[in-house]
Amino acid sequence: MKKPMPSLLLATLGAISAACLLAACRPAPQKDAPAAPAAYLAGAYAPTLKHQPSVAAMTAMGRAMFFEPSLSVSGKLACASCHSPEHAYGPPNALAVQLGGPELKDAGTRAAPSLRYIQNAPAFTEHYHDDDGDDSVDAGPTGGRNWDGRAQSGHEQALAPLLSPREMGNRDGAAVVAKLRAGPLAAQFRQTYGDDIFEQPDQALRWALMSLEVFQESPADFYPYTSKYDAFLRKQASLSPQETRGLALFNDENKGNCASCHISRISPGGAFPQFTDYGLINIGVPRNASLPANGDPAYFDLGLCGPDRTDLTEHKEYCGSFKTPSLRNVALRKVFFHNGSFDSLEQVLRFYVQRDTAPQKWYPKDKNGKVRKYNDMPPGMEANVNVEAPFDRQPGQAPALNEREIADVIAFLHTLTDGYRPAPAAH
Ligand code: HEC
Numbered sequence: 001m002k003k004p005m006p007s008l009l010l011a012t013l014g015a016i017s018a019a020c021l022l023a024a025c026r027p028a029p030q031k032d033a034p035a036a037p038a039a040y041l042a043g044a045y046a047p048t049l050k051h052q053p054s055v056a057a058m059t060a061m062g063r064a065m066f067f068e069p070s071l072s073v074s075g076k077l078a079c080a081s082c083h084s085p086e087h088a089y090g091p092p093n094a095l096a097v098q099l100g101g102p103e104l105k106d107a108g109t110r111a112a113p114s115l116r117y118i119q120n121a122p123a124f125t126e127h128y129h130d131d132d133g134d135d136s137v138d139a140g141p142t143g144g145r146n147w148d149g150r151a152q153s154g155h156e157q158a159l160a161p162l163l164s165p166r167e168m169g170n171r172d173g174a175a176v177v178a179k180l181r182a183g184p185l186a187a188q189f190r191q192t193y194g195d196d197i198f199e200q201p202d203q204a205l206r207w208a209l210m211s212l213e214v215f216q217e218s219p220a221d222f223y224p225y226t227s228k229y230d231a232f233l234r235k236q237a238s239l240s241p242q243e244t245r246g247l248a249l250f251n252d253e254n255k256g257n258c259a260s261c262h263i264s265r266i267s268p269g270g271a272f273p274q275f276t277d278y279g280l281i282n283i284g285v286p287r288n289a290s291l292p293a294n295g296d297p298a299y300f301d302l303g304l305c306g307p308d309r310t311d312l313t314e315h316k317e318y319c320g321s322f323k324t325p326s327l328r329n330v331a332l333r334k335v336f337f338h339n340g341s342f343d344s345l346e347q348v349l350r351f352y353v354q355r356d357t358a359p360q361k362w363y364p365k366d367k368n369g370k371v372r373k374y375n376d377m378p379p380g381m382e383a384n385v386n387v388e389a390p391f392d393r394q395p396g397q398a399p400a401l402n403e404r405e406i407a408d409v410i411a412f413l414h415t416l417t418d419g420y421r422p423a424p425a426a427h
């Protein structure tokens with residue numbers, strides 16, 4: 001894992017091309033226009049303005065935009081509507097998927113993730129080699145933004161919800177800029193990026209997205225490391241006996257084995273754990289029949305192999321893989337997994353340990369009365385599903401965790417919520 005880096009350092013190192021981002025907002029080239037823009041313009045983080053804003057000004061701009069509903073076609077939906085600061089920038093409600101579009105009636109297809117602790121997610125790669133451990137091991141598809149890793153950076157990601165017809169619903173980048181220009185943030189935007197910024201709509205869009213990215217890298221908001229577990233790692237707090245048992249079960253390779261994907265230890269380089277290795281894995285989450293998209297029995301959200309992502313559709317072995325989320329602040333969530341198919345941590349934990357010992361509890365029967373395991377994928381893809389502990393059991397065997405142990409793991413998960421205040425010492 002990479003150590004946390006201040007955003008602008010990361011920014012200058014950013015090797016990510018903004019070509020697609022710029023392509024989305026540049027008007028169609030004219031016949032006599034030069035064939036390609038100067039190469040330096042493709043560098044997302046390269047300064048392209050006369051007026052160089054400070055990080056503080058960009059953060060403030062991004063924060064204001066994040067909470068600004070007038071940037072949506074409904075006039076009612078802001079980034080913060082689905083990514084609420086009181087919920088670690090995750091969803092504020094118990095809806096499996098959020099509603100957007102012109103009248104806030106269009107359902108998404110995936111649960112809104114928390115935006116905390118994704119600052120170190122590496123760019124997506126099919127073959128990840130960890131630079132902090134044994135780097136000869138190919139950990140497979142890893143990183144990127146979104147449940148399927150399809151966005152490569154914060155600024156690239158930020159355009160998607162602004163344009164998605166099921167979210168903020170703008171027709172194109174120009175429409176976003178027009179809203180910004182006509183809305184309550186116009187003066188602040190000019191102050192931040194220069195009086196003439198709106199005369200260059202492609203630059204205005206680029207810096208609007210950069211503002212959102214820089215805000216989302218603000219440490220106090222997005223990676224505060226203020227949980228009880230962080231205090232424990234700093235040796236400023238001790239875990240209760242139940243939390244201690246939960247941590248041990250979480251780490252134990254023969255019990256929860258959770259830490260094999262949701263990393264819980266300080267890295268060899270000294271970075272605090274993010275509770276994810278950013279890997280894209282298929283754990284066979286059941287279909288959520290309540291999602292409008294799933295009303296069509298032929299529709300399957302297969303994550304890494306599509307449909308939202310289109311570059312790896314030929315890789316059938318990737319179908320059903322979704323990015324391992326951080327478990328920091330997971331106790332603040334009311335829906336779990338990419339399709340929001342579970343609504344309590346108890347259920348999630350029972351699914352993990354009983355998926356293979358009692359599959360009939362989690363999956364429906366087919367027309368021959370046989371349990372159809374992994375029913376959120378077309379048949380024939382069963383081999384894609386992870387079968388390591390706690391998924392290494394047979395029907396009828398004892399689950400890897402019993403009910404008391406499940407309660408212990410959940411007690412531990414509650415120590416991952418930010419904002420821990422130690423009880424005042426007794427005198
Ligand atoms: C209608 C609800 C909704 C709104 C509004 C919304 N998002 Fe999201 N956001 C989601 C969902 C759902 C996902 C997961 C998408 C996926 O995996 O395909 C997501 C994913 C993300 C991610 C990726 C997180 C990760 O784990 O990689 C980021 C970053 C993000 N949103 C930022 C924003 C920003 C910035 C805005 C405003 C410009 C915004 N969102 C508006 C619902 C929303």
Ligand code: HEC
Nearest residue numbers: 256257258261281285322323324325336337338348352386
């Ligand atoms: C093989 C890797 C792996 C192991 C082992 C694993 N997880 Fe996960 N976890 C994932 C992936 C991948 C997802 C997302 C799956 C999806 O949505 O399709 C996930 C999702 C979750 C979620 C939902 C979080 C959210 O934001 O919706 C919770 C809670 C969770 N895991 C807890 C645990 C616990 C507790 C254990 C140990 C009992 C565990 N996991 C073991 C990979 C793993």
